[in-house]
Amino acid sequence: MLTRQISVATPIFLLIFLIQEAVISQFRLPGGGFSILMILALTWAVLSQPEVAAVIGFASGILMDLSQSAGGPFGQWTLIMLLAGYAISYIGYGDDNIHANAIGIVFFVVVANFFVEIAYLITGALLGVSIGSLGQVVITLFGMSIWALLVSPIMLPVFTRMHAMIFDSRSSL
Amino acid sequence: MRKGGEGRARLLLVILIVTSLFLITLDLRGVKVLDSFKQGTQTVLSPFQRAGAVVLNPVKNFFSDVTNLGRTGNQIEKLEAENAELKIQLLNRKNADAQLAQLENILDLAGTAGYKVVNAKVISQGSSQSFSQTITIDSGSNAGIKKNMTVLSQFGLAGVVKDVYPNSALIQLASDSAFKVGARIAGTQQIGILSGRGNRSASLQLLDNSTTVKVGDVLLARGSIANRPFVPGVPLGYVSQVDNSAGAVAQTATIRYYTNFSTLGVVAIVVSGPTSDPGDSLVPKKPQVTPVPTVTVTVTPSPTANN
Numbered sequence: 108m109l110t111r112q113i114s115v116a117t118p119i120f121l122l123i124f125l126i127q128e129a130v131i132s133q134f135r136l137p138g139g140g141f142s143i144l145m146i147l148a149l150t151w152a153v154l155s156q157p158e159v160a161a162v163i164g165f166a167s168g169i170l171m172d173l174s175q176s177a178g179g180p181f182g183q184w185t186l187i188m189l190l191a192g193y194a195i196s197y198i199g200y201g202d203d204n205i206h207a208n209a210i211g212i213v214f215f216v217v218v219a220n221f222f223v224e225i226a227y228l229i230t231g232a233l234l235g236v237s238i239g240s241l242g243q244v245v246i247t248l249f250g251m252s253i254w255a256l257l258v259s260p261i262m263l264p265v266f267t268r269m270h271a272m273i274f275d276s277r278s279s280l
Numbered sequence: 281m282r283k284g285g286e287g288r289a290r291l292l293l294v295i296l297i298v299t300s301l302f303l304i305t306l307d308l309r310g311v312k313v314l315d316s317f318k319q320g321t322q323t324v325l326s327p328f329q330r331a332g333a334v335v336l337n338p339v340k341n342f343f344s345d346v347t348n349l350g351r352t353g354n355q356i357e358k359l360e361a362e363n364a365e366l367k368i369q370l371l372n373r374k375n376a377d378a379q380l381a382q383l384e385n386i387l388d389l390a391g392t393a394g395y396k397v398v399n400a401k402v403i404s405q406g407s408s409q410s411f412s413q414t415i416t417i418d419s420g421s422n423a424g425i426k427k428n429m430t431v432l433s434q435f436g437l438a439g440v441v442k443d444v445y446p447n448s449a450l451i452q453l454a455s456d457s458a459f460k461v462g463a464r465i466a467g468t469q470q471i472g473i474l475s476g477r478g479n480r481s482a483s484l485q486l487l488d489n490s491t492t493v494k495v496g497d498v499l500l501a502r503g504s505i506a507n508r509p510f511v512p513g514v515p516l517g518y519v520s521q522v523d524n525s526a527g528a529v530a531q532t533a534t535i536r537y538y539t540n541f542s543t544l545g546v547v548a549i550v551v552s553g554p555t556s557d558p559g560d561s562l563v564p565k566k567p568q569v570t571p572v573p574t575v576t577v578t579v580t581p582s583p584t585a586n587n
Contacts, residue, residue, distance in 0.1 A: 129328035133336045135405040158289035173321045178412035182303030239457025243478030
């Protein structure tokens, strides 16, 4: 069962990573743009059990660390996404108001996206990564949240179907 | 959840956290294995990025064009006139022409200063999710590019080579908040440090408290030892605002970069610096005001029927 899940989820993550790096990164989107990989990982984390969400966060974090635009040390995104995945799933676990409700999932993903970026800033500051002026950081934070708000509802049906297919749940919307 | 399952979940979480911390420690200690990992990923990704750049080239400037629309509102009338003329060119070979123009200007700039350059196309704009400003180009170590080389745009400094792969390279843009370059003011030769701010503006910190700057002063790169990371004389930008804080030790100013980082299509990497400092020879020429011919109309009263 686990082997099947990993063997199906891995190419999906790699494909989304490729789309992020080869297609979405071509555009310098206003307000910092969005990370489709992060949205996928957070959406799946909302729909999964906490330990599965932690593994999803870990895998997506490794890929985000491999991205050439990752400014911090290797492992920073891994740690943040792992904890974010676990936390978001732990908070929403067993709550059907979230799992069975598209608006609830989008809300969770957008809020998580915002806090993940803040966590990146804080850990980056602790690890000595330069983050820029406060004004620019605020613009980027809100810009990314707005992009997540725009992109999440569009991608939600696809991502939930993929999740249902791999994890054999009834959470497709 | 059963007790055993809960225990396993906790163990899994702890293992993953320890692994992440282990990876961070390895990276901060400079272990090469992780660099090879990243390099391998980039080697695999670069053909896809190159293909993506070709396919998406006609539409990738759409968002930056929309963003700049408000700021250029006062120039609409002027641009409309130019637009009619440009439309024919745009229809024919819009992207090729634009890149060629950029390349010509870069070569003019490099030729004037005596820089030996390698040209490259931008194949990826980078993401801001890590609050960094980077681009990826389609040339790497196979073309003679090395880490810490100066990167030029058609207007001046674009950034510096941060990482090199066989067929691609990662460029840290001058707009990146971690970017710093030694600068001097053309003419007065006052020196300072220019720091990126995450957008097209930068902040200049003068090193001497007895000197002053004024709006419009042009900044050039001071240059580094052995011309790396910066060759001397590259135009950086101009002073757009002077900050006169009463308690400041040295004067600071806001700089507007010449390079528009959101429209970079072609860049040049300086692989060999000039034999002598080009001085102020690269300072952009101020636009010449073309005199408008005046027309004098003399009105002669015509005889009317009543007279």
